Amino acid sequence: SCSRAKDVTMPAKLPVNFFSTRSPVIDLFRGQLDYADHLRQDSEIVLYFFYAPWCGQSIAAREEIEHVASRLSDQVLFVAVNCWWNQGKCRKQKHFFYFPVIHLYHQSFGPIEYKGPMSAVYIEKFVRRVMTPLLYISSRSKLLDFLSNYEPGVLGYFEFNASPQPPGYLTFFTSALHSLKKDYLGTIRFGVITDKHVAEEISLVHSGSVYLHRHVNTSLIYPNDIMNYTAENICKWALENREMLIRWLRPHGGKSLLLNNELKKGPALLIFIPYNPLAEIHPLLDEITKVALEYHNCNKSQAAEPDLQHLGDTDSPAFDSSVLDAHMKLSETFSITKYPCCNTVVLPQWHSISRTHNVCELCINQTLGVKPNKVHVPHCNFLEIEAALDSFYLQEHTFFQVISNTIECSNFLSFYSPFSYYTACCRTVNRNFLSFISSEKTIFQTPKVAFSSHGKKDNTQHSIPHIEDRNCFIPDLHISGTNITGLSCRTNKTLNLYLLDSNLFWIYAERLGASRSTHLKEFAAIVDLKEEVHYVLDQNQSLVGSTLENFIKNFSILYSPLKRHLVDDSSVHFNEQRVITEVTTNTFHDTVFLSEKNVLLLYYAQWCGFCASLNHIFIQLARLLPPDNFTVARIDITRNDLPWEFMTDRLPTVLFFPHQRKEQSVKFPEDFSVNLPNLLKFILHHSSLSSSEPCTKECLHKETVLQQGHISHLEREIQKLRSEIGALHQAHDQLEAQLSEARREEHRLQQQKHTLEKQHKTLQLHSEQLQATYNQKNQELLEMAQKLQELADASENLLKENTLLRILVASREGKLQSKDEIKEALQSEQILSEENDVSVSTTTATLEEKRIDNIDTIETEHSSGNRTE
Amino acid sequence: LGSFLCLWALRLPAGTGAAARGLDVGSYRERVRAMFYHAYEHYLESAFPYDELRPLTCDGQDTWGSFSLTLIDALDTLLILGNVSEFQRVVSVLQEGVDFDIDVNASVFETNIRVVGGLLSAHLLSKKAGVEVEVGWPCSGPLLRMAEEAARKLLPAFQTPTGMPYGTVNLLHGVNPGETPVTCTAGIGTFIVEFATLSHLTGDPVFEDVARKALKALWKNRSDIGLVGNHIDVITAKWVAQDAGIGAGVDSYFEYLVKGAILLQDKELMSMFLEYNKAIKNYTKFDDWYLWVQMYKGTVSMPVFQSLEAYWPGLQSLIGDVDNAMRTFLNYYTVWKQFGGLPEFYNIPQGYTVDKREGYPLRPELIESAMYLYRATRDPTLLELGRDAVESIEKISKVDCGFATIKDLRDHRLDNRMESFFLAETVKYLYLLFDPDNFIHNDGSVFDVVITPYGECVLNAGGYVFNTEAHPIDPAALHCCRKRKEEQWEVEDLMREFYSLKKNKKFILKRASDNGEGESAKDPEDASSEKGEEKRNSKKRSHSLLSCPSQSFNSKLAVLGQVFLDNT
Secondary structure (H helix, E strand, C coil), X not given: CHHXXXXXXXXXXXXXXXXXXXXXXXXXXXXXXXXXXHHHCCCCEEEEEEECCCCHHHHHHHHHHHHHHHHHCCCEEEEEEECCCCCCHXXXXXXXXXXXXXXXXXXXXXXXXXXXCCCHHHHHHHHHHHHCCEEEECCHHHXXXXXXXXXXXXXEECXXXXXXXXXXXXXXXXXXXXXXXXXXXXXXXXXXXXXHHHHHHCCCCCCCEEEEECCCXXXXXXXXXXXXXXXXXXXXXXXXXXCXXXXXCCCCCCCECHHHHHHCXXXXXXXXXXXXXXXXXXXXXHHHHHHHXXXXXXXXXXXXXXXXXXXXXXXXXHHHHHHHHHHHHHHHHHCCCCCCCEEEEXXXXXXXXXXXXXXXXXXXXXXXXXXXXXXXXXXXXXXXXXXXXXXXXXXXXXXXXXXXXXXXXXXXXXXXXXXXXXXXXXXXXXXXXXXXXXXXXHHHCCXXXXXXXXXXXXXXXXXXXXXXXXXXXXXXXXXXXCCCCCHHHHCCCCCEEXXXXXXXXXXXXXXXXXXXXXXXXXXXXXXXCXXXXXXXXXXXXXXXXXXXXXXXXXXXXXXXXXCCCCXXXXXXXXXXXXXXXXXXXXXXXXXXXXXXXXXXXXXXXXXXXXXXXXXXXHHHHHHHXXXXXXXXXXXXXXXXXXXXXXXXXXXXXXXXXXXXXXXXXXXXXXXXXXXXXXXXXXXXXXXXXCCCCCCCHHHHHHHHHHHHHHXXXXXXXXXXXXXXXXXXXXXXXXXXXXXXXXXXXXXXXXXXXHHHHHHHHHHHHHHHHHHHHHHHHHHHHHHXXXXXXXXXXXXXXXXXXXXXXXXXXXXXXXXXXXXXXXXHHHHHHHHHHHHHHHHHHHHHHHHHHHHHHHHHHHHHHHHHHHHHC | CHHHHHHHHHHXXXXXXXXXXXXXXXXXXXXXXHHHHHHHHHHHHHXXXXXXXXXXXXXXXXXXXCCCHHHHHHHXXXXXXXXXXXXXXXXXXXXXXXXXXXXXXXXXXXXXXXXXXXXXXXXXXXXXXXXXXXXXXXXXXXXXXXXXXXXXXXXXXXXXXXXXXXXXXXXXXXXXXXXXXXXEHHHHHCCHHHHHHHHXXXXXXXXXXXXXXXXXXXXXXXXXXXXXXXXXXXXXXXXXXXXXXXXXXCHXXXXXXXXXXXXXXXXXXXXXHHHHHHHHHHHCEECCEECEXXXXXXXXXXXXXXXXXXXXXXXXXXXXXXXXXXXXXXXXXXXXXXXXXXXXXXXXXXXXXXXXXXXXXXXXXXXXXXXHHHHHHCCHHHHHHHHHHHHXXXXXXXXXXXXXXXXXXXXXXXXXXXXXXXXXXHHHHHHHHHCCCCHHHCCCCCCEEEEECCEEEEECCCCCEECCCCCEXXXXXXXXXXXXXXXXXXXXXXXXXXXXXXXXXXXXXCCCHHHCCXXXXXHHHHHHHHHCCCCCHHHHHHHHHXXXXXXXXXXXXXXXXXXXXXXX
């Protein structure tokens, strides 16, 4: 039975429903792929969800699919197929490397695999795209909408008057579906124009022509003559030639080089915004894309939107206004959102030799991000100006190197209000100070002040009526060297712009230092992989077009005021009771440099095996060192960035910052093992406790402090020794107990030994006795053997006698026989002699028997003697 | 202590990243706990005192000896799950019930990692579990004596001309006459963690000595290109199987070189590993996979990935090679996604299982790596692997009596076996992955002070080194029982120096450290005179071996599957 149990196996459990029976999703949990194919005939759009019942990702996606299905079940057929069960058709025919797999069919076209995020909104958006791969552009306004979108768009013009299905239309339609196969994010939008007049707006004349819209570069028309007009080719052409001003990054979760490839192209601006693909409008996204457009619009003399300009020439009044609107929107982005209130500041001379004056125009701007409705008519508040000046002087090193004739502008945050920032535009003035002022004035006196603020919570209201104010200067940034328009071509620090959905990828923002406390998941950072730095848009400022513009500008200018962002582990809690002080980026300076003590700083990382196994040594060290003079601190270097000069490339690293000479930090030599004596020696060598100078009063004081420290240390030692004594006593008791136990045991053993010895003696006696008896027996045996020998001899003699007798008898018989006939009378006498012969033979037989018996007894005795031995 | 742990909990908001992707860490932790008890209780009910539970027939069998193996192996998992009372009960059961004086042929390797390792970790954790300990603890105690007894039974196997041990030993009679001299590499090089711990705790150097001797013998017999094979003859030191790789037959040898280096602060072991690591990267690594190659020529012999190899990323993360670790881990994870487990062998070019090697005995290696990497990166992808593992194991292998080995990953047929490592490792690592506040993850912010008759010791300050059967060893305990005694007087003298006004020059670290490096040439004499007896002078120069590189800038963004290539 044992071996049988060993061979027991059990087939996998039979598949059961994966979706609930009430679900709008048809669940073919036995993997009936043939039936699934059959179902496809009933519906124009079908979504297949291939799953494995054990797969965590399938289980997680199940809910999302159900959610989508509940919204689209009237138009789309949702079929789930268990593609794992090995008896099912699906498993036998398909070979998937991962689950779930989502396939979509638009009638016979398919499968289109969905590879986007497993989130209901994204899936639904994609399904909707498959349902209507082409947008129908019926009017000029729709055309404008289509073209103003930041994502590349492909337009086809088809004349439906001639035939219900003009030549090429089907191919175009298929290419739209085809593009979804390649480009699962659906960034290229496809539209179809049916009206001749609308088509003319983008210079399409012939039915069947295909047009790729581009914002910055000239738009293209599909070269029918060079490339074959096939769905694949159109799709390929569009993908190759599309313009990517700003890109969504949507890592799929598997191993990927996406960020590696994108970030290696150069510095990148990553913008994190919450994104709902199903939402009708995306005001924040629109704003960001406008900045992106401006940034890439290098040909400044021409309008940013040549096509729109072209459209604007037409006479259609409705169209005109919409174009105007668009231009208005654009123009808004040119000016920073501002609350204009300015003051001219003359900076002190930096160098005595220099005869230049630095003049700065300091303006207070307010983006009332959270309260868009509470916009007041601005007026120059004296206190605000003063606060701004304070902040400005604190930041003035930013302008230290400004010796050019251009005007450099920077934005910096007010320390007093999270919603306002200051703009300072400075220039160096040589002789013609006045001319500067005058020139500025002409520029500053713009009659109109555009003010826009974008509500974060109320996204529908994204424009505020213009406010006119002629009393204040506005630093018009158009003339400065840091105009955003076309900046990408003018700077040598060109940024690539990327968008990330913070609902899905907020973790990257956190890694770059997005504060955890914020509930608004908006964040922007410039990452420069090559320089290994990143800058973060101040999180106290709301993420709007203008702040983003400033951020880009500040990055691009020559002496960038942006500071390398140091990610800080804000979740560290400071506890006085800790023996080792936990240092973070923010507390580094205070703990190490401002403290009045010698500081031993350990750089570590929790994951590094060599660090973690030293924990106990540093704890011991911290407990030993006099706490009044020494701090043992450590910093988790993977969660806390430090200024370059304090970075280290190996972990663990131990640095010692001696009191009074903090700038002369010393590194614990790498080739010494990190143990208590070595650390103590290292500290002793470098600590500033030693004082060989003659004693002053101060020194005496120090000495007493030191002695007190010593006393407390000794007291601690005594305490320790006491507890040690306690432990020793305990151990002593334990030993005592064990000893007495052992003694008892010994005693017992002794007794046992005695008894054993006695037993031994008796046994010995016994054996001696046995030996004696053995000898005796042996003797007896020998005697017996002798006797036997004698007996044997005797018997031999008897035998001889017997034979003699027989011979005698025979001779007698012979004599008798001869006499028989003669002496018949003597018959009675003959009988007598016969009787005599019989008696003789019986005696010999008994004798022989006796001999054998004797041998037997010798043998038995011998063997018994053996046994006793 | 409570408040410390509480603060620590706040420090690591593990759920933040994962929450966005809908992974509830707490609920998965509870599911893992339920898994443990489902298996553990059925073992006690149906299989104890046998070694293992047979989950399909609901009975028990002896597999690696006859010492209630599953119970010994699962003991510290109980404590990690926080079940103190059951831990205490099992400790007393073991003290009474386990006997190593038995006529059983036992695998030297398995007995060491499961029994000796399990008993050692239970011994070191017993105070934390509220077991009444002896005064001499952690340097003495009943569980330590049991571990020592078990280890002594293994010592006869090391009596070979090369010092490399036999694979099997009879616990009563020693090495059987006619025993095969062929032992796998891991069976030779997987002793240093347990044996050095034993030597440090008990004071008997014999264990560490034999373990070191075996390690050195392997090192001496590596090929010219720096690789070791799979099996070797321990008498003649001839390689019998010449496949070199990081998986079955070799795996824990490399693991123990690193873990031994960490546990003992031993540069020599680390330098051995780094040499191997170079050769492994040169010859076996292709596209973040590690293949099998001929140990002398370096030609690829088997393009397979083995389930056992999945420990490698975790090991790499311990020495700071997190980027490479993550890249390899993501490769391995795709195999899991394909089958719901890792087949013993996976043919990489074919993308499918290898004949006769389709099973998955619920091995822990990939989950182990996920736990280590999660410590380093907090990447939610690693929690997703944990989620997948819980779902797969529950859906596929859970039966009424426990969790059954998957015999064939292609159709998920089950086998009548539940290896003891399921409770010792798989469940433990899963639980630790979902429990970032567990005491095992202690980063040194909490610790215990223990007064021993020999002085005061700081213990449980984190940095636990897991043996290859996932039994944690506290490095501070090793220090407590040996090094501390050696250092005590020196430290005392130095402390006096701190409070004296006139500095006595003889204590000063002579090396002019202000100049940084570049003076190491004249080091050895200086250093040796100062440091008293440091074991090997030759090791001194390369102390930086015992360190990790700090993570690169792009590691900030290397999460959710993103990997970065080196610029070099």
